[in-house]
Every structure is written in structure tokens, then in C-alpha cells.
Amino acid sequence: MKKLISFLALALTSISLSFSASAAVEQTCKVDTEKLLWTKADYAITGDTLVINRQRVRLAGLYAPQIEKKQKWHTPGEPLAKEAQTFLNKLLANNDLEVGIEFDTTRLDNRNRQLVHLFLRDGTSVQQKMLESGYTLARTTYNNLKHAECYYQAEQKARNGEYQLWDFMAKNPDRHFPLANSSKLTSEDEGFRIIKGKIVKVDKSSSNYILNMDTTGIRVQKKYWKNFDYNKLKALNGKTIEVRGYAYLYKGAMYMMLDHPYSIDALSPINQANK
Known part of the structure; x- marks a missing residue:
């Protein structure tokens, strides 16, 4: 009986520690919404770039498939690029285009676009939603590390579920x-x-x-x-x-x-x- 009790105590401790570790990961995307800069977004150009106050802004911490460009320097399109753009536009529209901005270590990329972490009024991370959807990939650049653990965890969730890009890869391995x-x-x-x-x-x-x-x-x-x-x-x-x-x-x-x-x-x- 004592062995059974000890085993159950050990199992419960293990579950508790596992839950705490998981919760810690989820909480890394949390912010104090009162400290964010609140404004209205205009629209998404791609799954990781949008226009806010008539300026191009990049979502820090992720990469979205690129939409084909047919200008002088042709850029081939990547899988699910338009779908990623649509998903981001719907996410913004469903929240009245209201977004909270948080900056990181580096505020501008090499093309002078602002790099931001973006949140909705209820504290939801836009980056986390995009990554969990499977339309984008986690990516660390410019030493912007806020919420990195959350972003990579969100990508892993999509990968485990074979959502969107991961489903595309499974069905089109030759791509x-x-x-x-x-x-x-x-x-x-x-x-x-x-x-x-x-x-x-x-x-x-x-x-x-x-x-x-x-x-x-x-x-x-x-x-x-x-x-x-x-x-x-x-x-x-x-x-x-x-x-x-x-x-x-x-x-x-x-x-x-x-x-x-x-x-x-x-x-x-x-x-x-x-x-």
C-alpha cells in the first residue's frame, strides 16, 4: 500500500511539473495590455507584413510564405502565401482592426520597416495565432527575443497537428x-x-x-x-x-x-x- 501511495505521489508530482512547464511556455506570450501602444491596422500585405498608419510593419519572430511578385525582379510565390495573408486579414477584421504594439531590441529591419510584436485587445498574440494556424514559421532575427519560446512552441503545435504548411509538405514532399x-x-x-x-x-x-x-x-x-x-x-x-x-x-x-x-x-x- 505504501508503495502504491508513493507511486501515485510521484506520478502526481510529475504531472504537476509537466503542467507547470507547459503553462510557463504558454505564458511567455502574455503582456500587460495597458502598456501597449494601441492603434488601428489597415490591412495585411502578406502573412507577416501589414500596413499600420500607412507604414509597412513586419511581425517580429516569424516568416510567412512570400506572395509572387511580377515586377522587374521576379519573386516566385511560395505555397499558401495568399492563404496566410487572408488568415491575417480575417484575424484583424474580426477584432475591428484594433492592435496593440510592443517593440523589442531592434525596431527597424534593413528595409526600414518597423518590427513589432502585435496583440489583440484581449491579450491574444497575433504572432502566436499565425504560428498555431500553420501558415507561418518561427524565425529569430535582429536579436529580437521577446516571446521566442512561445513562438517556437506555437509552430511546434501546428507541426504536430500537420496544419496548413505542414499538411502541404506531407502531401507534396517533392516541393x-x-x-x-x-x-x-x-x-x-x-x-x-x-x-x-x-x-x-x-x-x-x-x-x-x-x-x-x-x-x-x-x-x-x-x-x-x-x-x-x-x-x-x-x-x-x-x-x-x-x-x-x-x-x-x-x-x-x-x-x-x-x-x-x-x-x-x-x-x-x-x-x-x-x-
Whole structure:
């Protein structure tokens, strides 16, 4: 009987700790709505870019598929791009276009667009909704880390449920979007991707940290070394990981430049929190 009681106590403690960890993740998207800058949004241009007060604004912490552009420099469209835009527009419209703005470490991107975390009046995170829908992907840029754990958790929820982009990938594996295996990459796979492969080399030059998969070179420029722990990168050698960012073809090989460790799944906030 004592053994049974001890087992039940241990099980309840385990459940309680698990629930607390899960709740902590969910709460990372919470904010004090009274401290936000409240205004009216105009409309969404894509699933991660919208117009607010006649200015283009980017949603920090995520990436949405790009809508095809047919101007002088043609940009091919990515899967479910229009659907992501529509989802964001409906989310805004259903809340009377009222949004609360929170800024992070970096307020402007390299195209002078404001980078914001966006909330609805009831405290709901717009980014969290977009990621849980499966129309967007978590992405850490400009060292904007507020709510990062929440965003990656939201993406994982969509991935587990095979929603939208994840359902598209399951049904169209030859499209290599949003995820592609390094061994199966082709010259058509440039652009934003999550690339999965085994790390076969970790090294350091005078200007880069170097991680190589079979066909993919991953590089961290010296100016971003301060964000990384090189010992943690060395520990990835021989492991199969996922990296996310813009893939580009150079001299017959695919490359990806990283500026933050969260771009590596093994170093992401949800994986670090579980250690």
C-alpha cells in the first residue's frame, strides 16, 4: 500500500511539473495590455507584413510564405502565401482592426520597416495565432527575443497537428517546403527553408564558424559569434539537426548564413527549456 501511495505521489508530482512547464511556455506570450501602444491596422500585405498608419510593419519572430511578385525582379510565390495573408486579414477584421504594439531590441529591419510584436485587445498574440494556424514559421532575427519560446512552441503545435504548411509538405514532399532534407536539395530550393541533415564537420576560420552537412554549408559570420557558444556548435558534430534561414546556391553547393542559435533546432528555446 505504501508503495502504491508513493507511486501515485510521484506520478502526481510529475504531472504537476509537466503542467507547470507547459503553462510557463504558454505564458511567455502574455503582456500587460495597458502598456501597449494601441492603434488601428489597415490591412495585411502578406502573412507577416501589414500596413499600420500607412507604414509597412513586419511581425517580429516569424516568416510567412512570400506572395509572387511580377515586377522587374521576379519573386516566385511560395505555397499558401495568399492563404496566410487572408488568415491575417480575417484575424484583424474580426477584432475591428484594433492592435496593440510592443517593440523589442531592434525596431527597424534593413528595409526600414518597423518590427513589432502585435496583440489583440484581449491579450491574444497575433504572432502566436499565425504560428498555431500553420501558415507561418518561427524565425529569430535582429536579436529580437521577446516571446521566442512561445513562438517556437506555437509552430511546434501546428507541426504536430500537420496544419496548413505542414499538411502541404506531407502531401507534396517533392516541393521541399517548408522543410527539405539536405541530401535531396536541388538548385530550385533557394529561399527560406528549414533544412534537415547530419552535421559532418564543425570548424572555425578567421571569419566564420563552419558547420557542414552533406550538401549544405552553414556559416556564422564573425560579427554574430557573440550570439553563439562554439562549444555547443562543436557538440552538434555527427548529429542530425534542422537549420532555418535563407538558402542560396554558390558554386554548386547550398549555403545558409545564421545570425542566432535559435535558427538551429537543437539550440532553440523550447529544446533548451526542456534540458
